[in-house]
Amino acid sequence: MNMLIEGWQTLEPKMRDAAHSTGIPRSRVTFRAPQPRPSKILAAPVNHGPHREEMIAAGAFSDVPGTIEKYVAFLKAPSSVVGPDEAIRLPDPRRRVDHEAELGVVIGTRAKNTSRGDALSHVFGYLALIDVTMRGDEDRSYRKSFDTFTPLGPAIVTADEIPDPSILNLRLSVNGDLRQDGQVADLIYDVAQLIEVYSEAMTLNPGDIIASGTPNGVGPLTPGDTVTLAVSQLPPLTIAVRASKATIPATADLAAL
Template sequence: MRLYSYDDYQVGVGVPDGGIVRATQFLPDVPPRDRMTALIERWERLREPIADLVTGATPIDLASVRLLPPQPHPGLLIAAPVNYRRHQQEMGGESGVYPGMVVHTIETYAGFVKASSSIVGPDDAIELPFEDRRVDHEAELGVVIGATASRVHRDRAMDYVFGYVPLLDITLRGDEDRSYRKSFDTFTPIGPAIVTRDAVPGADALDFRLTVNGDIRQRANTRDLIYGISRLVELYSAAMTLHAGDIIATGTPEGVGPISPGDEVVLRIDEVGELRMPVTLRKALTVNRQDQPAIRGLS
């Protein structure tokens, strides 16, 4: 199934013709922003009633609603740093994004946390905070956790995966810590829907690509991840308890590059969906440019 959040945090289920069937009535006791998390937590109980509802309901036209991020309020948003070998090669070395630097992989860096407030949906925009700092696109598969996971072995890890979502890890280049540079408001677009795990049986071998203004920038397959989905769940659940609705950003392949106001970034992941985002310049700066360090640092 495809699960959506829309308008005033209504939750809905996609139908084959592209419409949405409202399912908020199954969650009468839940605060609006937490409805998708509650739906994920109660999925085993609600899946059949929702499937029955979809069969007989009249769908809402997608074009008539405002699509929000399908998971607007995860408790944890954790990301895998440098999880493709070719991305490591393009970041460091003599001709990399950071010339002369040694850029390590997930095997050294393990992970970092992004602010969940950086999440936006497909009817929003990526807002660049500075006119004179480089900001890059990074195309990723997002993994949505389905149940409390603590110290889970990779052999059982997929039992804790609820579904998948296209995800952009937008990145300000510079000296600041990763978690700061990647946590600006609007720097984690996701959507348009969460696709449940049963609908994506081949998640470890998904083709995906990213274009900017129609030009292909990134093209890869999740089979090339250094740490695949199961190992990422194992790694992160060994350090911190994961809960239903949490999101893991699995890492980006080679081809990252700068984006500018007026660009359109499109991420297409086979079986998962297409996320289309415009790029704008933030209208009111909240941080003085003179306080920002030079453009150096880790990816």
């Protein structure tokens, strides 16, 4: 997939021709993650206005700027990526695990020290992404990097179909009950600013993914749940939740963020 993204300008006509060929019945297809091997997944901590207010009201921060302006980014392990036809595996029944609905941004061309005005030209496309999070005292990157903790898909919609990602909305349901309903327009750092800021620190490579931030309404998952993330103009991501045999050491404060 990284090769396809990097060579898209040359390969796009062939891919569009292939799209008109005879299809395969859905029952015979396994939907894996549409981008299974990004070199990195960058995520924006508390980058949504209503979600920040929700966390402040819950006493998560002693200072209001305890969000993206302070923490800027964290990394998720690429091995946490999973596709729709697999399942989110909960590590330990003693630990709370939450869903976080996000717009995933897939980088299309190498970006380094990119200006905000030029940032969106480096985007290959967008996808639905759930940033699964285990609560506890450990560092974010550990708690968010368990296998299956980054469901993606079922498809990438190329950037030419979404020239302005700020018009998109996100709606996440668990077992049919709406939990999260937010607007990309409410991001504190919008998609272009995220690319600008992150490319100052590190080179963004074709196929890299940015998880742009979750709306308010974050809540827990339990084995047997079915989660659906619907992002406007993108195909919905639906994935099951299952228990895992792993046992994770309990921490003193399981509600810590």
